[in-house]
Amino acid sequence: MSVVSTVESRGPGSAAHCSPPQSLYQRLTKLMTRELCVTLALGQVLSLLVCAIGLTSKYLAQDFTAHTPLFQSFLNYILLFLVYTTTLAVRQGEGNLLAILKQRWWKYMILGLIDIEANYLVLKAYQYTTIASVQLLDCVGVPVVLLLSLSCLLVRYKAAHVGGAGVCLLGVGCMVGADILLGQQQGLDEQKMFGDLLVLGGASLYGISNVGQEFIVKNHSRVEYLGMMGLFGSFLCGIQLAIMEHKELLKVHWDWQIGLLYVAFSGLMFGLYSLMPVVMKRTSATSVNLSLLTADLYSYFCGLFLFHYKFSGLYLLSYFTILLGLVLYSSSSTYVAQDPRVYKQLRSTGSIQLNPDWPHLSQLHADRPPPSCQLHTEWPTPGLEPCVTYSSLGPQPRDQLPVLLS
Secondary structure (H helix, E strand, O other), rough: OOOEEEEOOOOOOOOOOOOOOOOOHHHHHHOOOOOHHHHHHHHHHHHHHHHHHHHHHHHHHOOOOOOOOOHHHHHHHHHHHHHHHHHHHHOOHHHHHHHHHHHHHHHHHHHHHHHHHHHHHHHHHHHOOOOHHHHHHHHHHHHHHHHHHHOOOOOOOOHHHHHHHHHHHHHHHHHHHHHHHHOOOOOOOOHHHHHHHHHHHHHHHHHHHHHHHHHHHHHOOOHHHHHHHHHHHHHHHHHHHHHHOHHHHOOOOOOHHHHHHHHHHHHHHHHHHHHHHHHHHOOHHHHHHHHHHHHHHHHHHHHHHHOOOOOOOHHHHOOOOHHHHHHHOOOOEEEOOOOHHHHHHHHOOOOOOOOOOOHHHHOOOOOOOOOOOOOOOOOOOOOOOOOOEEOOOOOOOOOOOOOOOH
């Protein structure tokens, strides 16, 4: 069951009496709810998966000289196709594979192409630069997601969100300082600079892909998104693989070790793709990208044992600073209008007239709203923007969110 709630402004005289001041422990207890703890934990699971994917990619590219980023992505898309695309194929009704393709096939083709190129650029970068640089420069995706969420998804941020994102980036800066002090950043030769540019391009494309993913999982379903990625991803990536990478595949010296790395990479990528929409539905693309900032720290902790990195307390400080930023960001809900046409109509008229052509809104009737939601057409306070906030208590079979307007 999904819950859609609104945030109301309360004036100074709204409370009958002033409540006594709360202690710091009471405030922290009130802030660290079960939902927030679960959300933070799921974000760190994603970060650990990204760390493991980076390690396997590093071993494939640098230790076994297997320069096959497209083939690695192709294996993941094939798994998505076998699991999720076949699930869509056996569905009945509007959620069927053919029905989805008739309505919006070209949108998924564009989104699939963006996802393929993002994976290709980042995985290709492991041939030229270090794993630390790859996962550190991934933070470029955060401002991309923020801007796209603001402009395309109509998300309205509060001071807590801006402050939380700033604290997370401050933790990243602390991590960069630790790398410089310990001399773990390699020189800026031309090859490394080229790899860093590949990461920047891939991170920007990941930001676009993540915003599109958030829109789909909150307006359609997780299975639909993954099924379409499996279909178009395997098709388009297969074509690109045959054109660009067939010679590199012939150069790979196959043995059980490299085979195990490919299997591990495919399983980790499949787990990341399957879990990310779940976390995205609970939170947002911005929150997910902020959570992934800790992946570089997990790589560093693994490097202490695998690559004999030097230890510094600044890394621990960076880790807890990023977690603090995540808590601050997640402590407040964002404002978002689900459909831009609803948002514009409310801004101009102060009321809403339901149009049967609008997706999901055609199911709402002013005289008999469904039991799961209520329809309000009152303007809350002059000067305030209309807003809708999402929260979810768990998955549902047909992930169509009702709309509650205030």
